[in-house]
Amino acid sequence: MSPSIGSLPPKYRVTVDPDRCMLCGRCVENCAYGAFRREGDRILTNSRVCTACHRCVAFCPRDAIDVVERPLDYRSHPVWTRGVREAIYNQARTGKIVLAGMGNALDYPMIFDRLVLDACQVTNPSIDPLREPMELRTYLGKKPQRLELARRGDGEVELLTELSPNLCLETPIMIGHMSYGAISLNAQLALAKGVTAAGTFMGTGEGGLPEPLRPYQDHMIVQVASGRFGVDIDYLERGAAIEIKIGQGAKPGIGGHLPGEKVDEAVSKTRMIPVGSDAISPAPHHDIYSIEDLAQLVRSLKEATEWKKPVFVKIAAVHNVAAIAAGIARSSADAVVVDGFRGGTGAAPRVFRDHVGIPVEAAVAAVDAKLRRQGIRNEVSVIASGGIRESTDVAKIIALGADAVYIGTAALVALGCRVCGNCYRGLCPWGIATQRQDLVDRIDPEAGGLQVSNLIHGWTLELMELMGAAGINSIESLRGNRDRLRGYMIDQALMDVLDVRSVGA
Amino acid sequence: MDEVVIDAAGMHYTPLNREIRAAVAAGARRIRLENVLGQRFIANGVRGDVEILVHGVPGGDLGMFMSGPRIEVFGNAEHAPGNTMDGGEIVIHGSAGDAVGHSMRGGRIFVEGAIGYRGGIHMKEYEKKRPVLVIGESARAFLGEYMAGGTVLVLARHGGPAVAERGLGSGIHGGEIILRGGIDPVHLGVGASQVALSDDDWARVLALVREYARRFGIDPAPLERREEYTRVVPASARPFAGKYAWE
Ligand code: SF4
Ligand code: SF4
Numbered sequence: 001m002s003p004s005i006g007s008l009p010p011k012y013r014v015t016v017d018p019d020r021c022m023l024c025g026r027c028v029e030n031c032a033y034g035a036f037r038r039e040g041d042r043i044l045t046n047s048r049v050c051t052a053c054h055r056c057v058a059f060c061p062r063d064a065i066d067v068v069e070r071p072l073d074y075r076s077h078p079v080w081t082r083g084v085r086e087a088i089y090n091q092a093r094t095g096k097i098v099l100a101g102m103g104n105a106l107d108y109p110m111i112f113d114r115l116v117l118d119a120c121q122v123t124n125p126s127i128d129p130l131r132e133p134m135e136l137r138t139y140l141g142k143k144p145q146r147l148e149l150a151r152r153g154d155g156e157v158e159l160l161t162e163l164s165p166n167l168c169l170e171t172p173i174m175i176g177h178m179s180y181g182a183i184s185l186n187a188q189l190a191l192a193k194g195v196t197a198a199g200t201f202m203g204t205g206e207g208g209l210p211e212p213l214r215p216y217q218d219h220m221i222v223q224v225a226s227g228r229f230g231v232d233i234d235y236l237e238r239g240a241a242i243e244i245k246i247g248q249g250a251k252p253g254i255g256g257h258l259p260g261e262k263v264d265e266a267v268s269k270t271r272m273i274p275v276g277s278d279a280i281s282p283a284p285h286h287d288i289y290s291i292e293d294l295a296q297l298v299r300s301l302k303e304a305t306e307w308k309k310p311v312f313v314k315i316a317a318v319h320n321v322a323a324i325a326a327g328i329a330r331s332s333a334d335a336v337v338v339d340g341f342r343g344g345t346g347a348a349p350r351v352f353r354d355h356v357g358i359p360v361e362a363a364v365a366a367v368d369a370k371l372r373r374q375g376i377r378n379e380v381s382v383i384a385s386g387g388i389r390e391s392t393d394v395a396k397i398i399a400l401g402a403d404a405v406y407i408g409t410a411a412l413v414a415l416g417c418r419v420c421g422n423c424y425r426g427l428c429p430w431g432i433a434t435q436r437q438d439l440v441d442r443i444d445p446e447a448g449g450l451q452v453s454n455l456i457h458g459w460t461l462e463l464m465e466l467m468g469a470a471g472i473n474s475i476e477s478l479r480g481n482r483d484r485l486r487g488y489m490i491d492q493a494l495m496d497v498l499d500v501r502s503v504g505a
Numbered sequence: 506m507d508e509v510v511i512d513a514a515g516m517h518y519t520p521l522n523r524e525i526r527a528a529v530a531a532g533a534r535r536i537r538l539e540n541v542l543g544q545r546f547i548a549n550g551v552r553g554d555v556e557i558l559v560h561g562v563p564g565g566d567l568g569m570f571m572s573g574p575r576i577e578v579f580g581n582a583e584h585a586p587g588n589t590m591d592g593g594e595i596v597i598h599g600s601a602g603d604a605v606g607h608s609m610r611g612g613r614i615f616v617e618g619a620i621g622y623r624g625g626i627h628m629k630e631y632e633k634k635r636p637v638l639v640i641g642e643s644a645r646a647f648l649g650e651y652m653a654g655g656t657v658l659v660l661a662r663h664g665g666p667a668v669a670e671r672g673l674g675s676g677i678h679g680g681e682i683i684l685r686g687g688i689d690p691v692h693l694g695v696g697a698s699q700v701a702l703s704d705d706d707w708a709r710v711l712a713l714v715r716e717y718a719r720r721f722g723i724d725p726a727p728l729e730r731r732e733e734y735t736r737v738v739p740a741s742a743r744p745f746a747g748k749y750a751w752e
Pocket of ligand 2: 053102412416417418419420421422423424427428429430431432433
């Protein structure tokens with residue numbers, strides 16, 4: 001029985017202009033998928049294997065390469081899109097769940113792009129960050145409800161309230177959890193150098209803490225996920241903070257699965273599982289079936305590390321996110337990470353990636369409002385993640401109530417990632433989502449680290465300018481400051497959730 | 506300083522653990538906790554070669570993340586003793602709640618009586634670490650689900666079935682569950698299959714049976730009939746392979 005569907009149209013067409021090409025062979029070398037080959041004095045291409053990762057384009061000294069998307073159209077149709085049709089062909093052939101890479105690929109409106117920021121004119125002067133201090137330092141963790149002070153005999157004032165440990169960030173931008181195994185060691189090293197230089201933090205993901213990253217452990221948040229891979233007391237003690245991963249915006253409600261092929265010697269060491277064995281993270285933590293159980297895990301982690309580390313809880317942004325966050329705020333956790341439905345991932349079932357969860361803008365606004373209404377906003381910091389693309393997104397989400405953000409895809413893009421969505425194949429030509437040494441070596445951790453810290457620095461400068469223009473000199477005055485936002489063509493129901501007014505109002 | 510006695514009556518778990526850590530740091534070989542009543546997290550994350558005797562009923566997550574100590578409980582234990590444990594031993598002279606040995610990577614747990622739901626769930630092994638969970642009587646549903654390594658042994662000493670509920674070993678992709686008295690196949694989870702014990706398996710089981718008997722002072726002879734045991738193992742090392750196709 002041979003399949004009767006035949007092959008689908010190629011996704012891209014790669015062409016080499018022979019007039020420009022100097023036959024240097026860099027494209028042949030750089031393409032991990034084998035799209036180029038040299039025959040005589042010509043470079044020939046195999047378009048079907050191309051992923052539009054642009055590695056060839058970036059390294060062709062003659063700009064001789066063209067990559068065109070969708071060279072062959074289907075009949076256009078608003079209902080029967082290319083994606084829908086191709087998923088059907090795939091499932092007709094395989095009968096399986098379709099996995100896909102990177103974040104949500106459906107054309108939902110971006111709420112961020114329908115919110116505009118404010119600036120001062122005449123009545124209150126704007127601030128020039130060049131000549132006035134701008135406070136972007138952010139403390140993550142519990143803040144006391146009130147302070148108890150006592151005057152000592154010598155006249156000095158003494159603080160009686162016991163403070164919870166907080167993380168001190170020089171800028172409210174952190175890098176989210178991408179595990180060793182999902183990304184390469186050099187990619188992680190570059191991120192670690194970047195956050196260390198920028199005075200901020202990154203997450204380890206559920207892949208343990210590889211030894212070469214230990215010098216940066218004071219800038220790392222160690223993750224405890226449902227598979228508990230790589231988790232032991234040593235790991236917990238090394239992290240600057242601990243994060244319990246309940247859910248992930250790219251695939252809310254389901255677990256994770258690192259196939260055995262990806263568990264090589266090094267990955268096996270950090271995850272503490274045998275080489276070649278599947279690493280299955282169940283959908284729930286099987287010691288957490290209730291909010292009380294979550295509180296127990298939070299306290300257990302604190303107890304094991306002698307209450308020295310902040311413990312974060314990450315949840316996917318889902319319909320009931322505000323009520324769930326309120327439960328988390330009462331669990332002794334120090335921060336709740338709200339991961340929106342645009343969050344990236346190496347692999348997620350396509351239907352989950354595209355259809356489950358809600359946008360981070362609405363989720364953070366709802367969480368902030370609920371926590372304030374219940375008088376427990378000080379109990380937890382709110383970290384927004386999933387689809388933060390640039391500094392304005394950071395400013396807007398902070399104005400909607402977040403304390404800080406996690407970026408993921410943006411940090412990888414700073415390392416060259418082209419968001420091609422083929423991470424799952426393990427052949428990332430940029431050396432990011434791969435464990436193949438020759439590809440991993442394409443990232444120089446030093447240079448990559450600089451790119452990452454440059455990105456964070458650039459956004460931080462922009463944030464200062466945006467704040468200064470709005471007459472704000474401290475990130476704390478921007479936090480939850482909806483008055484600095486206006487909605488542009490957002491419906492009333494969503495405006496109510498976001499608690500912002502319309503442009504002109 | 507050989508033995509330290511701590512009276513836990515009315516004590517919160519944090520100061521209790523602080524005293525335990527201080528005693529370990531001071532070189533105590535044995536720590537006796539008296540009047541324990543529901544304190545959670547006892548000996549969480551504690552390392553070292555020390556014996557901790559718990560008199561009373563400890564609360565949840567006893568010995569979680571623990572790496573090395575030997576805990577003996579003279580009473581029942583609550584939810585998840587030995588959770589994500591790395592090494593050491595927990596011996597419970599009584600029964601225990603749900604999620605016993607959850608995600609355990611190393612060490613051994615002996616429970617004299619019965620345990621609740623989800624025992625040994627997601628146990629795993631690594632290098633020389635092979636966790637062991639021995640249960641004297643029975644376990645509730647979902648025993649050994651997602652298991653990736655180690656051994657769970659249920660001795661059914663109470664005379665009834667070792668497990669009489671569904672979900673036994675669903676998603677198991679490593680390790681083994683050994684049951685005295687067999688199991689009704691309807692209770693086997695997806696991806697689990699029943700096999701007979703090999704000579705090697707039996708040698709391993711027999712050693713654990715005798716160890717159990719020694720610890721709880723019983724006669725092992727009635728538990729030493731090889732034909733009474735069955736072994737549940739993964740039907741495949743890749744229970745979730747074949748479920749997905751790439752875009
Ligand atoms: S990299 Fe550019 S110039 Fe070099 S062989 Fe390829 S197409 Fe030609
Ligand atoms: S990280 Fe993933 S999306 Fe980015 S270039 Fe590599 S394979 Fe493509």
